[in-house]
Amino acid sequence: MLISIVYHSGYGHTAKVAELVAEGGRRAENVNVELVSVGDGDIPWEKLEASDAIIFGSPTYNGLISAKFKQFMEESTKTAWFEQKWRNKIAAGFTNSGAQHGDKLNSLISLSLFAAQHGMIWVGLDLMPGNSDSKGTVEDLNRHGSWLGVMTQSNNDQSASETPNSSDLKTAAYLGERVAKITQRFLSGDN
Numbered sequence: 001m002l003i004s005i006v007y008h009s010g011y012g013h014t015a016k017v018a019e020l021v022a023e024g025g026r027r028a029e030n031v032n033v034e035l036v037s038v039g040d041g042d043i044p045w046e047k048l049e050a051s052d053a054i055i056f057g058s059p060t061y062n063g064l065i066s067a068k069f070k071q072f073m074e075e076s077t078k079t080a081w082f083e084q085k086w087r088n089k090i091a092a093g094f095t096n097s098g099a100q101h102g103d104k105l106n107s108l109i110s111l112s113l114f115a116a117q118h119g120m121i122w123v124g125l126d127l128m129p130g131n132s133d134s135k136g137t138v139e140d141l142n143r144h145g146s147w148l149g150v151m152t153q154s155n156n157d158q159s160a161s162e163t164p165n166s167s168d169l170k171t172a173a174y175l176g177e178r179v180a181k182i183t184q185r186f187l188s189g190d191n
Contacts, residue, residue: 001187003180004048006036007057007094008069012160014059014096017152020169021055021094024176031180038072045079053090053183054120055176056111060095063103065110073114080118087119090183092175094150096164101144108148123182124148125175130167139167141174150175 003025009015018035025033034051036044048054058069065073080086093111095104112122124147130140144151152168154160 001031001053001180001183002047002051003031003033003053003055003176003183004036004051005033005055005057005176006038006043006048006072008038008059008066008072009057010039010059010061010066010068011154013152013154013164014057014094016160017094017096017150017164017169017172018057020172021057021150021176024173024178025055025180027173027177028180028184031184033176033180039068043072043075043079049080049085051089052187053092053179054086054115055179056091056093056115058093058095058107058111060097060102060104060107063106065095065107076118084119086115089118089120090123090179090186091115091118091120092123092149092179094152094172094175096152096154098154098156100153102153104144104151105146105148108146108151112148121186123179125150125171126178127171127174138165141167141171143167143171 129145
């Protein structure tokens with residue numbers, strides 16, 4: 001089984017999240033995970049077509065996905081969309097911003113709508129929101145309370161080696177493992 005993680009990272013933070021999503025995906029048996037950076041130029045379209053699941057990741061800039069990720073989306077219309085080459089593939093998404101919220105939901109909506117237009121099957125988080133009561137902490141999984149996908153936060157004055165925090169990265173790994181297991185169930189026909 002092949003999972004591709006397609007992402008753009010302007011400052012390294014979203015790349016770090018992508019690596020943790022990949023790590024989580026590799027926790028499932030018989031899963032190969034490939035990272036595809038859209039900032040590197042050539043997109044391996046054949047690999048994406050051969051993937052069983054594609055997880056999309058973009059930083060949130062000014063409440064939107066990055067311009068480079070948007071460019072990838074537009075290029076996909078010529079290579080995959082017209083022939084619906086990604087139909088019935090599992091999809092999921094993640095985003096990172098400097099602010100606690102930063103309108104990250106808008107980015108996840110954009111990613112999920114993009115997947116829907118390709119005929120993909122979206123997988124969100126099945127985690128209750130963390131840090132949402134008096135006993136919660138910033139170390140809780142899903143501390144941003146997202147169900148559509150993973151939201152992570154990186155302080156603007158810190159490098160990718162320092163941030164996002166450990167709970168955000170654990171949530172990212174959780175999503176990768178969840179997508180892998182759901183894809184396995186989907187491919188086996190096991191409900």
